[in-house]
Amino acid sequence: MKVREIEVSYSNQGNKKVTVKNSETVFEVALAHWDKNIIEYQEEVKLMLLNRANVILGIYDLSKGGVASCSVDLKIILSIALKGHASSIVLLHNHPSGKLEPSNNDKIITKKLKKACSYLDLVLLDHLIITKNSFYSFNDNNIL
Template sequence: METLKTLQNWNQVAEIELVYKTKVKASERPFINSSKTAYQLALQSWNPDTIEFFEQFKILLLNQSNKVLGIYEVSSGGISGTVVDLRLIFAAALKANAVSLIMIHNHPSGQIKPSEADKHITTKVKEAGRVLDIAVLDHIIITLETYYSFADDGAF
């Protein structure tokens, strides 16, 4: 009897829909071929008035040809840190049908040396990416003047 009652309420659950919409033609998407290219694109997406004020964490979502499907802001935080939720990173990557991603965050202090927390989240995201077959190509720390690339430094 309880099972019958439960089945009668099937229409009272949320419907999940996976949709990726873009207004950018595939031929017009930026192509990422280096950390410098990723840095330059990231700077264009950052608010120059807040890059030295509080920390933000974003991801570049890429297709098989290393063309950018989109930029997703994972989190905004305080002066010295922000919370990075792996589920949000990979929910966005899966929804965009990305095959790879690049993590990017700013350091309001102007220092580009990665912290222990930066190294830890890099390891966690890479491990999760391996499970989901989504390659994590780099983690870039940016300021208005320069950047640090984990991949370029051999820390990847």
């Protein structure tokens, strides 16, 4: 009996290795992967995967929502991180409103994700809320 096969691909051909040293680096890389025409109109969630040396393995487009919300499924986040052999992750999402202050839901999902990561020896390095001009880092603001 044949069952479905799950495929994960990774390629670093021609791409420069980027090491994350701070939240500014994460923001710069994330912004380069965001559609500038959508960032102010539609909420999106992305996941940055990193190895043990904090070198970025890649960015995964997790979900797209509407103008005020987006679905975030912890099981999908963890499965992508494990399949990508990540040692740490950064959750990224934009606020189309331009306001950088985290919502209560942003705080809840971050807390749940950090706890879930701890069971898998995976580190949640940060959660960034971004706009086209700036960002909010949960780590920098000591709420991670």
